[in-house]
Amino acid sequence: MSKFENLGLQESLLAAVSDLGFETPSEVQEKAIPILLEDETDLVALAQTGTGKTAAFGFPLIQKIEVASRTTQGLILSPTRELCLQITNEMQLYSKYEKGMNIVAIYGGASITEQAKQIKRGAQIVVATPGRMKDMIRRGIVDITKIDYCILDEADEMLNMGFYEDIKDILSNTPKEKSTWLFSATMPKEVATIAKKFMHSPQEITVGAKNSGASTVQHEYYVVSGRDRYPALKRLADANPGIFSVVFCRTKRDTQKVAEKLIEDGYNAGALHGDLSQNQRDLVMNAFRKKQIQMLVATDVAARGIDVDDITHVINYQLPDEIETYTHRSGRTGRAGKSGISMVIVTRSELRKINAIERKIKQDFLEKKIPSGIEICEIQLYHLANNIKDTKVNEEIDGYLPAINDVLNGIDRDELIKKIVSVEFTRFYNYYSKTRDLNSGDGNRERGGKGERGEMPKDGSVRYFINVGERDGYDWMSLKDFLRDNLGLEKDDLYKVDTKDSFSFFNTDAQFTPLILETFSDFKVDGRFINVEVSKNPGGNRGGGRNGGGRRRDRDRKRSGGRRDRNSSFKGGKSGSKKSKGKRNSGFY
Ligand code: ADP
Numbered sequence: 357m358s359k360f361e362n363l364g365l366q367e368s369l370l371a372a373v374s375d376l377g378f379e380t381p382s383e384v385q386e387k388a389i390p391i392l393l394e395d396e397t398d399l400v401a402l403a404q405t406g407t408g409k410t411a412a413f414g415f416p417l418i419q420k421i422e423v424a425s426r427t428t429q430g431l432i433l434s435p436t437r438e439l440c441l442q443i444t445n446e447m448q449l450y451s452k453y454e455k456g457m458n459i460v461a462i463y464g465g466a467s468i469t470e471q472a473k474q475i476k477r478g479a480q481i482v483v484a485t486p487g488r489m490k491d492m493i494r495r496g497i498v499d500i501t502k503i504d505y506c507i508l509d510e511a512d513e514m515l516n517m518g519f520y521e522d523i524k525d526i527l528s529n530t531p532k533e534k535s536t537w538l539f540s541a542t543m544p545k546e547v548a549t550i551a552k553k554f555m556h557s558p559q560e561i562t563v564g565a566k567n568s569g570a571s572t573v574q575h576e577y578y579v580v581s582g583r584d585r586y587p588a589l590k591r592l593a594d595a596n597p598g599i600f601s602v603v604f605c606r607t608k609r610d611t612q613k614v615a616e617k618l619i620e621d622g623y624n625a626g627a628l629h630g631d632l633s634q635n636q637r638d639l640v641m642n643a644f645r646k647k648q649i650q651m652l653v654a655t656d657v658a659a660r661g662i663d664v665d666d667i668t669h670v671i672n673y674q675l676p677d678e679i680e681t682y683t684h685r686s687g688r689t690g691r692a693g694k695s696g697i698s699m700v701i702v703t704r705s706e707l708r709k710i711n712a713i714e715r716k717i718k719q720d721f722l723e724k725k726i727p728s729g730i731e732i733c734e735i736q737l738y739h740l741a742n743n744i745k746d747t748k749v750n751e752e753i754d755g756y757l758p759a760i761n762d763v764l765n766g767i768d769r770d771e772l773i774k775k776i777v778s779v780e781f782t783r784f785y786n787y788y789s790k791t792r793d794l795n796s797g798d799g800n801r802e803r804g805g806k807g808e809r810g811e812m813p814k815d816g817s818v819r820y821f822i823n824v825g826e827r828d829g830y831d832w833m834s835l836k837d838f839l840r841d842n843l844g845l846e847k848d849d850l851y852k853v854d855t856k857d858s859f860s861f862f863n864t865d866a867q868f869t870p871l872i873l874e875t876f877s878d879f880k881v882d883g884r885f886i887n888v889e890v891s892k893n894p895g896g897n898r899g900g901g902r903n904g905g906g907r908r909r910d911r912d913r914k915r916s917g918g919r920r921d922r923n924s925s926f927k928g929g930k931s932g933s934k935k936s937k938g939k940r941n942s943g944f945y
């Protein structure tokens with residue numbers, strides 16, 4: 357096995373390596389560091405998230421910088437403010453024994469004057485997001501005309517985020533005879549284009565299969581009906597008591613909604629999406645870093661900067677539209693050599709997407725079942741027992757011990773244990789003991805994959821009436837999105853979406869009718885019941901603007917959680933009234 361000592365790094369850097377506790381170089385470090393130290397060369401390095409790319413370019417860059425000079429010699433471009441700060445921070449640790457080294461972060465959403473001040477003091481290395489960098493070049497605050505090294509970190513993400521023009525602009529301010537090092541997790545066309553356009557016969561290194569997710573990640577999917585996504589999410593969380601996760605949703609609205617529901621249900625959750633202010637996002641990210649938030653619900657765009665180690669689970673609440681995006685999502689876990697799990701909650705109609713992802717990541721998914729209520733109770737019980745075992749005793753209790761002993765006098769050990777455990781456990785038990793199976797039939801992908809798209813089923817098309825329309829702010833496109841998101845259907849599964857003033861129509865193939873009627877049998881948006889019925893007029897016009905009997909049931913379904921909420925007593929467990937079908941216990945998911 358290779359050692360850091362054999363890569364050609366100078367003593368001061370090896371000392372930093374040792375301080376950081378890095379024992380052996382990762383594969384990308386082992387491959388890239390000697391090349392970058394020996395040659396003046398352009399380099400394209402492909403390696404998954406969490407494989408240690410920062411050190412792969414960071415150490416050689418630091419070694420090559422002339423510390424005695426205060427000229428800016430190295431520029432690192434990175435997609436987000438988060439990453440920018442993280443790289444800067446890491447690089448400062450790498451260079452802790454390089455006296456006079458000044459590494460400055462430049463990013464949006466913070467005072468430009470403060471950053472300008474830092475640059476003025478002389479920064480040999482600048483780490484920047486493209487937007488702010490461009491701005492500072494334009495204002496003449498930073499001079500990159502003499503750099504020797506330009507690093508494009510997470511190049512795929514930068515291009516994903518639409519920074520192509522900015523990067524082009526920035527590079528046009530740099531000298532021709534410099535070395536460009538491009539690091540990326542994936543190699544989409546756009547990255548190849550950049551490499552071709554801005555680099556000169558770059559050397560290439562690839563770690564692991566191109567475009568594949570980190571192999572330390574296990575991929576799992578769970579088949580549920582569209583309406584069960586949320587309860588399924590809760591069960592996955594409850595079945596993994598130590599969970600530290602990112603939950604991905606497709607839209608900002610769903611992100612906010614799911615996070616709010618989780619919080620309401622007593623989970624330590626938070627939302628991260630583009631409608632939040634920078635300040636709000638910082639607060640959420642800080643809480644997540646400190647693990648005060650266990651479930652971070654995020655959109656793909658907002659989550660791009662998340663570079664937190666130790667994430668145990670990535671949960672795909674909905675699958676992304678692009679397969680490429682799945683790789684980015686699952687790469688948030690399994691970092692730094694740790695293992696992680698990427699879970700996908702799917703409806704049967706989405707199963708073929710799983711096949712497509714498998715081909716792309718060259719890894720198989722495991723089909724798993726949403727745990728039953730009893731299984732969750734069991735898991736929680738053992739977790740609780742272990743918690744009790746590992747709890748550090750609070751010595752303050754000593755003074756009260758005689759009094760406590762008086763109260764508990766006469767209870768033997770076994771009974772005492774049962775009672776202590778019951779304090780916590782009964783809530784879970786009450787909540788979960790009567791719940792139903794959430795797994796949607798058998799998830800056989802052959803079956804799910806065929807016939808769901810493309811060919812029309814024999815029994816044809818069904819038209820539906822829905823009690824929302826333009827007055828509620830929908831046009832046909834947004835209504836289609838709304839239906840698609842909540843039903844987990846494909847774009848082509850919904851058609852003839854026709855919005856009227858206070859109601860609308862749409863069509864699906866008959867096979868989806870049960871899913872649709874079930875999903876909207878008890879469904880609220882902003883406190884209002886959404887009602888869907890099969891339209892009696894398959895052609896469309898239903899005539900009058902009747903409001904679909906939307907207020908049939910006005911009882912408030914209490915969302916309940918199987919999880920502790922410090923500030924309030926447990927909310928769940930109230931079974932509410934039985935639904936007319938009698939199958940479902942509506943107080944429980
Ligand atoms: P990437 O940029 O490839 O996503 P990072 O550079 O952010 O990955 O590294 C991921 C984590 O692994 C960081 O916490 C980093 O400190 C750690 N790390 C990097 N190299 C090593 C190493 N050789 N040994 C142990 N940990 C490492």
Ligand code: MG
Pocket residue numbers: 409410509510
């Ligand atoms: Mg990185």
